[in-house]
Amino acid sequence: MSDHQDAVLEVNHVHRDDVGARMGMWLFLLTEVLLFGGLFLVYAVYRYQYPDQFRIAGMELNTSIGTLNTIILLTSSLTVAISIAAIQKGNKLLSVIMLSLTLVMAFMFLVNKFFEWETKFSHGIIPGSKEMTSKPNGQILFYGLYFVMTGLHALHVIIGMIILAFMLVFVIRNKITEGNYVKLENSGLYWHLVDLIWIFLFPLFYLVQ
Amino acid sequence: MEANNKEQHIGYGTYILVWLSLLVFTSITVTVAGVNLGRYTLFIALLIAAIKSGLVINIFMHIKFDEPIFKVFIALSGFTLFIVFILTFFDILYR
Helix, strand or coil: CHHHHHHHHHHHHHCCCHHHHHHHHHHHHHHHHHHHHHHHHHHHHHHHHCHHHHHHHHHCCCHHHHHHHHHHHHHHHHHHHHHHHHHHCCCHHHHHHHHHHHHHHHHHHHHHHHHHHHHHHHCCCCCCCHHHHCCCHHHHHHHHHHHHHHHHHHHHHHHHHHHHHHHHHHHHCCCCECCECHHHHHHHHHHHHHHHHHHHHHHHHHCCC | CCCCCCCCCCCHHHHHHHHHHHHHHHHHHHHHHHCCCCCHHHHHHHHHHHHHHHHHHHHHCCCCCCCHHHHHHHHHHHHHHHHHHHHHHHHHHCC
16 A cells, blocks of 8 residues: 555655556557457458368468577567666666667568568569469468568568667666666557467468468 | 556566577478378468467567457457358358
8 A cells, every 4th residue: 555655645746657658558458459350360260261272372481481580580579578676676777689689580570471471472472463363362362461460560560669669778878778668668568469469370371281 | 566557567578488489389380381282271360369469468568468448449340350251261162
């Protein structure tokens, strides 16, 4: 109880509401869940209608790159979590290192994604291309969903990188400190959501057998 | 214990343990995908994805240690999504 009162007093003193800030972030994240949820719904319906076509098209995707990107993204989630824990303990250096590592891994993820799409493009699998539209309906839908969903996810990775880059600057300039880290926490939440969406994209696209 | 304190901080060790278990689950899901389990394949893949997201949400996103209202938020949006899926599949299956 006294802890709670202390917290309230502190909030009153600095005019800040960290719980409210996190709550706002979560509400935003839930709209993101519904955005991707709609796409997962479309995926579920068409996979139900074209199970064989989805399997044939899914076998074409590179499981190794998908697995590698899963490991990269999970690890980047760890480094973000550690960077927050580090700033909470007042360890600015560790926080900076971990945030930088996160940015490096996010970039590695995008590079892998680039080469993966590049390979697809070189095989003529481009949305709307002659090669694509001549395939059976189920495969067109699979590749369409693949490009839209992993593309939208990659866009989130890029946005996440921009946000985390700002956070890195804030930590370096002591705008984010041991006593005021809610910005970094919320950016971390966004990054974990990006990871969370990939956790479902990975088995649904790369592990269809 | 200050389990109910909203400012409770999670240590590096816990994060690393969660990360390791996420990697283990990833290797399990990749291995299982190579084995032909028929119609259980998708179910197992989704089950593992659900366990992984449970770990990420509870520990990385520290929902386990956050105030109950956050759990209500997540449960409500999850339930909404669930209802939408159910209604859509009713339409698809019984059209």
